[in-house]
Amino acid sequence: MLTGRRYRLEFDAGQRLSAERIAAVCRSVWNTALEQRRAYRRRSAFIGYAEQCRQLAEAKKDFPWLAEAPAQALQQTLKDLDAACRRHGTCKVRWKTRTRWRPSFRFPTPKQIPVQTINRRWARVFLPKFGWVRFRLSRPLGGAARSATVSRDGAHWFIAFLVEDGQSTPDAHARPETAVGVDRGVVTAAVTSDGEFFDRRHATACGVSSFEPPETGTADRAPDRGYLSPGEAERYLRLQRRLARARKGSARRRRVVRALGVVMGRVRRRRADFNAQAAHRLTRDYAHIVLEDLNVRGMTASASGTAAAPGARVAQKSGLNRAILDKGWYGLEVALRAKARYTGSVIDKVPAAYTSQTCSAPACGRVDAKSRESQAVFRCTACGQVEHADVNAAKCIKIKGQAAGPVVSGRGDLGGARVGEASSTRSTARGAPRAAA
Ligand SMILES: [Zn+2]
Structure with a gap:
């Protein structure tokens, strides 16, 4: 199957300069070609890839700087633009602005x-x-x-x-009967129904650690606190303050932005590493992996906020902190789907509504906001079962995923979805809340 391999290039100073230059040429070709497409669109006409390619060849005679970029890279830019316009519509395709674009060419x-x-x-x-x-x-x-x-x-x-890479998805997972539910923990990045805590703070060491109490202090206010050491978080906040004071367009501001980029790059790489390691372990050990569906939880969180006793999670995962958690969670899902192609695991998503308030004991299943004693402890008001709150939620997610019927693991689908499954957000018996007496 097709896969990606990324390496760091050892450009010398001259090559670095010309790479920058080529990327800039590709950017301006993208923007010019997009402008042209929009102009045609405004007078209800159309210009396609072939015609733009022909005109590009012609333009090279008048604008020698176009020839600085490899011809195939420029053509590829037009091809990418063509694909983007087909997919999103000419008016919705974005300009590549100097600040928002990562220099690249293909x-x-x-x-x-x-x-x-x-x-x-x-x-x-x-x-x-x-x-x-x-x-x-x-x-x-x-x-x-x-x-x-x-x-x-x-x-x-x-x-x-x-x-x-010449590999293909196996016909069945090596451990066909295994299933797991995975919940976003409040403190740790992910928690499984088997009580495993995936902690991003220790991602580079071993991928897994036991539960630890939340950190306090300045590190909490920095993004992805789990991926930054306290010292790095401190530096990040200091840079943020400096950025707020720097004048727009000043050299000082550019320096601060670059320094922030270094910190954020570190976060990005650590997060990717964590996701890859967690995804590797989960897909190796489980044939059926059930995740919570984020969008659904987002809706229920705002809806239940008006109730008399809003779920504990509504406050804990609010605002920016929550947005960042969501972003990391999506990254884990992408990593899982990529790895599942090699093991034949099936990735399922279920609505996460009420999973933090539902008892996971097979015979109970009571839904009650009061069962969530604290951030860490779940104590069922009906049967008295005590469990770590995140593990309980992960178990509920697993139950929901399994309630939809057995999965056909293996090469049913490249993405590893359930065969014949139209939507990932199906409702189950436990999806509907049972009123607490
Ligand atoms: Zn119970």
Whole structure:
């Protein structure tokens, strides 16, 4: 199946400059071509990829700077624009602004980007307009490259290969009967119905740790506190304050933005690492993985906020903190789906309404907001079962996922969804709340 492999390129100063230049040319071609498409659209006409390609070749005679970029990278830009316009509609496709765009360009033809291994640690790739560029072979390429995208992330340039790795999704998961529910913990990033806590703070060490009480102090106010050390969080907040004072367009502001980018890049990489490790363990151990559906919970949270006793979660996961949690959660789902292609696991999503208030004991299932004794403790008001609140919620999520019937694991679908499943948000017996007496 197709997969991505990303490596850091070792550009010299000159190559870095021309990469910046090529990306800028691609950006302006994107913006000009988009403007042209919109102009045609305004007078109810249409211009397509083929015609724009022809005009681009013509424009190269008048604007020699267009030739600074490799021809195929420019064509690919037009092709990407074409795809974007088809998918989203010409008027909704975004301009690539200098601040909001990550510089990148793509080489679509494998023949023009040959890769050679130099030794166990290093390889090199030939890029048109660049010549041979070395990159650290941090992991084997594991197949033939189909295409390559060169992009800058912070101060460094990277190359991402699209690789056919020759593997396929197994017919069935190695442990076919296994199932797990996964809940977003309040303190730890993810909690399973088997009582496993995936903690992002220890993501680099082992991926899993036992439950720890929440941290307090300045670190709490920084984004993704779990991914930053207290010192880093401190620095982040200091930079934020400095940014607020810096004048727009000043050199000082640019410096602060760059420094913030370094911190945020660290967060991004740690989060990706955590997601990859958690996804690896979950897909290896379970054939059926049930997650909570975020959008549904968002709706129920605002709705139940008006009730007499709003769920404890409404306050805990509010505002920006919650938005950040949601973002990380989506990343985990993406990572799970990617890994599930190799193990044959099925990823399911269920509405998370009332999972934090429902008793997970098989014979009970009572829904009562009062059962949620505190952030960490769930004590059922009906049967008296005591459980860690997040584990209880994860168990409810698993029950909901299984109530929809058995899953067909394996290669039913590339995405690993249930075969014949139209919507991931089906309602089950436990989905409807039973009123607490
Ligand atoms: Zn109970």
